[in-house]
Amino acid sequence: MSARIKAELKEEADKLKAQGIMPGLAVVIVGDDPASRVYVNNKKKACCELGILSEEYALPAETSEEELLALIDKLNCDNKISGILVQLPLPKGLDEEKVINRINPKKDVDAFHPVNVGKIMIGNYDFVPCTPAGVMELIAESGIDISGKECVIVGRSNIVGKPMSMLLLHKNGTVTVCHSKTRDLKEVTKRADILVVAVGRPEFITGEMIKEGAVVIDVGINRLENKKLVGDVEFESAEKVASAITPVPGGVGPMTIAMLMKNTLKAAIVNKEN
Numbered sequence: 542m543s544a545r546i547k548a549e550l551k552e553e554a555d556k557l558k559a560q561g562i563m564p565g566l567a568v569v570i571v572g573d574d575p576a577s578r579v580y581v582n583n584k585k586k587a588c589c590e591l592g593i594l595s596e597e598y599a600l601p602a603e604t605s606e607e608e609l610l611a612l613i614d615k616l617n618c619d620n621k622i623s624g625i626l627v628q629l630p631l632p633k634g635l636d637e638e639k640v641i642n643r644i645n646p647k648k649d650v651d652a653f654h655p656v657n658v659g660k661i662m663i664g665n666y667d668f669v670p671c672t673p674a675g676v677m678e679l680i681a682e683s684g685i686d687i688s689g690k691e692c693v694i695v696g697r698s699n700i701v702g703k704p705m706s707m708l709l710l711h712k713n714g715t716v717t718v719c720h721s722k723t724r725d726l727k728e729v730t731k732r733a734d735i736l737v738v739a740v741g742r743p744e745f746i747t748g749e750m751i752k753e754g755a756v757v758i759d760v761g762i763n764r765l766e767n768k769k770l771v772g773d774v775e776f777e778s779a780e781k782v783a784s785a786i787t788p789v790p791g792g793v794g795p796m797t798i799a800m801l802m803k804n805t806l807k808a809a810i811v812n813k814e815n
């Protein structure tokens with residue numbers, strides 16, 4: 542699915558370039574978190590596949606907030622750059638909120654800026670956050686109707702859980718968001734027709750917490766001590782009860798990247814007057 546979307550986006554990128562609209566993505570990474578390095582490499586690789594300019598700004602972990610903000614100011618004014626992505630998490634001492642707030646909302650391809658977050662809540666937006674957008678594509682492309690369904694999200698992060706709840710709500714799902722203080726989690730997850738899990742805990746949701754025939758989307762990616770990559774859902778027990786389930790790796794991850802490319806093309810169009 543992600544390969545097909547990227548192929549379609551490549552055609553779109555070619556058309557934009559023929560009109561003199563040049564999409565360009567700046568990827569900022571601070572410090573040397575190994576998982577962030579993998580994600581950033583995957584994002585740059587996708588840009589390359591689509592023929593989109595990507596510029597990496599790899600800064601040392603000791604970078605000061607002033608230096609990082611100065612870089613964002615520079616990228617905000619750079620006409621070659623249509624989208625700016627600051628890979629999270631940032632090293633300790635750097636205020637993520639302050640950094641995100643500094644990105645021009647028109648270049649905010651992650652849709653993390655409060656202006657874009659607000660637009661998502663209202664339901665009128667240019668940029669949809671990449672992971673929830675990827676989940677929505679997976680559901681739509683699989684021919685699964687959301688309207689009237691019990692949608693349960695496990696995890697309430699700003700990156701996944703909260704925006705995910707809005708996107709499902711806009712499609713007329715009945716949405717419940719669970720978190721660490723939820724009482725009797727299993728009782729809630731068992732109700733789900735569509736279960737989205739984004740808690741960052743390896744194999745946290747097991748088959749016995751899932752209703753027969755549910756659609757299960759696993760946003761988690763965790764590395765076990767034996768180096769194996771697993772999701773937040775115990776795949777082996779969950780696949781026995783689910784009617785559809787995403788694998789880890791190779792499920793939501795590639796869709797997130799495809800949606801980032803979509804947002805980057807959108808940003809090139811939005812910024813073309815600049």
Ligand code: GUN
Pocket residue numbers: 626627628629630651671672700
């Ligand atoms: N860290 C984990 N997910 C994301 C994401 O979607 N975007 C950025 N910038 N950082 C992340």
